[in-house]
Amino acid sequence: MISVFGSLIGDEEIANVMACMRSQWMGFGKNVEIFEKKYMEKYHLPSFAMVDSGSNALYMAVKLLDLPHGSEIILPSFTWVSCAQAILLAGHRPVFCDVDHRTMNVRREDVEAKVTGKTAAVMVVHYAGLAVDMDPILSLGYPVIEDAAHAVDSTYKGNPCGAIGDVGIFSYDAVKNLTVGEGGGITARLPARIERAKVMRYCGIGKSGFDSAVANAGGKARWWEYNIQEPFIKMLPTNIAAGIGIAQLDRIDTLQKIRADIWRHYQDEFGRLGWITTPVDAQPGDRHSYFTYCMRMPKRDDLAHYLLDNDVYTTVRYHPLHMNPLYKQMDVRLKNSEVLNDDCLSIPLHPRLSTDDVNKIVDLIKKFGKTHAL
Numbered sequence: 001m002i003s004v005f006g007s008l009i010g011d012e013e014i015a016n017v018m019a020c021m022r023s024q025w026m027g028f029g030k031n032v033e034i035f036e037k038k039y040m041e042k043y044h045l046p047s048f049a050m051v052d053s054g055s056n057a058l059y060m061a062v063k064l065l066d067l068p069h070g071s072e073i074i075l076p077s078f079t080w081v082s083c084a085q086a087i088l089l090a091g092h093r094p095v096f097c098d099v100d101h102r103t104m105n106v107r108r109e110d111v112e113a114k115v116t117g118k119t120a121a122v123m124v125v126h127y128a129g130l131a132v133d134m135d136p137i138l139s140l141g142y143p144v145i146e147d148a149a150h151a152v153d154s155t156y157k158g159n160p161c162g163a164i165g166d167v168g169i170f171s172y173d174a175v176k177n178l179t180v181g182e183g184g185g186i187t188a189r190l191p192a193r194i195e196r197a198k199v200m201r202y203c204g205i206g207k208s209g210f211d212s213a214v215a216n217a218g219g220k221a222r223w224w225e226y227n228i229q230e231p232f233i234k235m236l237p238t239n240i241a242a243g244i245g246i247a248q249l250d251r252i253d254t255l256q257k258i259r260a261d262i263w264r265h266y267q268d269e270f271g272r273l274g275w276i277t278t279p280v281d282a283q284p285g286d287r288h289s290y291f292t293y294c295m296r297m298p299k300r301d302d303l304a305h306y307l308l309d310n311d312v313y314t315t316v317r318y319h320p321l322h323m324n325p326l327y328k329q330m331d332v333r334l335k336n337s338e339v340l341n342d343d344c345l346s347i348p349l350h351p352r353l354s355t356d357d358v359n360k361i362v363d364l365i366k367k368f369g370k371t372h373a374l
């Protein structure tokens with residue numbers, strides 16, 4: 001079966017994991033600091049902290065804004081469930097808005113349509129790694145959380161996605177452009193927010209036992225006592241995850257080049273077929289991360305099943321959240337998101353695909369079009 005998502009792990013990642021094992025220390029440690037420094041430098045971020053998942057980073061991002069309890073946060077319905085869960089768990093109300101059916105990204109008018117007296121913030125998602133047009137959204141004047149889970153390596157007008165709004169998050173889960181198995185990151189325009197995030201991620205404890213020991217090295221120091229600054233859950237990343245991340249970061253340009261080449265090939269091949277609407281490329285001056293190749297077509301379900309029958313796995317990202325009863329917004333109509341729910345399909349795009357895999361996928365899709373007179 002050709003998988004729809006995938007990563008490419010090499011000897012360096014394995015060596016870094018083995019080094020952790022041999023050192024007998026797998027928990028939070030030095031590798032996290034090294035990864036954070038390298039990641040910040042590579043992507044020119046003003047501040048950065050690694051955490052244990054992108055989902056948890058979203059929750060932390062919402063909490064970092066210190067909004068009044070019960071505030072409304074506007075976000076696209078066409079996104080991953082963690083976005084809405086983070087808002088709910090932080091004691092606020094997710095208010096779903098539509099996206100543009102071509103870019104699959106939220107626009108200023110989509111947000112404006114949902115503004116009420118309780119609106120306190122906006123959450124945007126750089127879908128598939130295509131940068132949201134941030135300036136019009138920022139000009140609305142609300143604090144903006146950027147979900148850059150798909151957008152490691154993406155830029156908007158020369159700036160790294162994730163670091164354009166007030167707080168931004170990244171995901172390094174098993175299928176992302178940079179993977180550590182499970183992991184995430186958080187950045188903020190104000191570095192003080194990330195200093196706080198580093199406290200929050202360790203149950204709100206200001207200093208780790210080790211740091212306290214160093215700080216309190218005097219003769220009567222009680223290094224086992226710590227200063228709890230605020231209530232928070234544990235989101236510490238491990239030395240193992242960070243070690244994998246360090247190696248992934250060293251090879252990210254190569255991984256991105258593989259993704260870009262496959263994307264270009266798909267764009268050329270499918271752009272010629274009248275029945276497929278290909279995804280939008282990055283605006284001049286922006287950079288796409290090519291996280292997923294999501295195209296649109298008639299007979300989407302039939303194509304997905306045909307590909308599955310031929311050992312090619314595909315998926316739909318995302319089933320719109322407002323269509324899920326949990327959020328009690330099923331009566332809301334978001335036309336573009338609902339259309340995308342019926343006609344978009346993510347086909348395999350990742351650095352472990354071989355040329356044969358890519359050719360097989362393209363041939364199967366062309367054949368499907370012919371046999372269905374599309």
Ligand SMILES: Cc1ncc(COP(=O)(O)O)c(C=O)c1O
Pocket residue numbers: 053054055056058079080082083125147149150170171172173183184
């Ligand atoms: C848009 C979006 N946001 C957040 C997340 C959560 O990231 P993680 O899987 O690291 O928790 C994902 C995961 O797929 C995602 O697609």
